[in-house]
């Protein structure tokens with residue numbers, strides 16, 4: 636547990652997979668964690684973080700950014716279009732583009748403001764009704780729309796179903812990314828990031844294994 640352990644395991648998994656050192660980026664998922672824990676990881680020098688809620692991120696990250704230059708923040712939770720403007724101001728990357736309406740909203744705001752974070756399309760590889768993400772069969776079309784809108788789309792993201800073998804979902808995501816010419820894959824969490832690295836992840840999103848269990852309440 637802890638940042639240095641996870642950084643070490645990421646490096647070991649890169650090596651085992653025959654991949655270049657540093658080819659996998661570690662997104663430290665700080666949602667719900669007490670500020671002291673997040674601050675400790677910042678003090679250790681880590682700068683790449685993930686949050687799943689716009690509101691929650693807006694409460695802590697502007698102040699952290701002032702104190703810790705070089706922070707990069709990824710949105711990894713669902714985004715409502717009415718929060719898109721705020722999300723574009725807060726985040727360096729939005730990993731959860733999952734429908735045409737959101738893509739069009741981001742493009743409109745980009746035209747208005749002149750800037751747009753890097754984007755991933757989130758794919759619902761398990762086709763779970765309760766889960767966000769575009770269906771695998773509809774992904775090519777959404778990727779094409781993002782390109783038509785000239786959005787800065789760099790990759791695909793997925794969250795596999797908890798009960799299933801994650802490797803199958805990681806392989807599916809990689810296949811969809813390859814046929815669309817997308818180089819970045821955000822996949823793998825605390826329980827399965829080494830599997831994801833073996834399958835080609837370029838970003839892993841790790842929360843509890845770095846910060847400890849989240850305490851909701």
Ligand SMILES: *Cc1c(COP(=O)(O)O)cnc(C)c1O
Pocket residue numbers: 664666687711712794824825826840841842843844
């Ligand atoms: C919370 C969360 C994570 C991190 O989960 P852990 O199991 O704590 O590593 C990763 N990705 C997404 C989308 C999340 O919401």
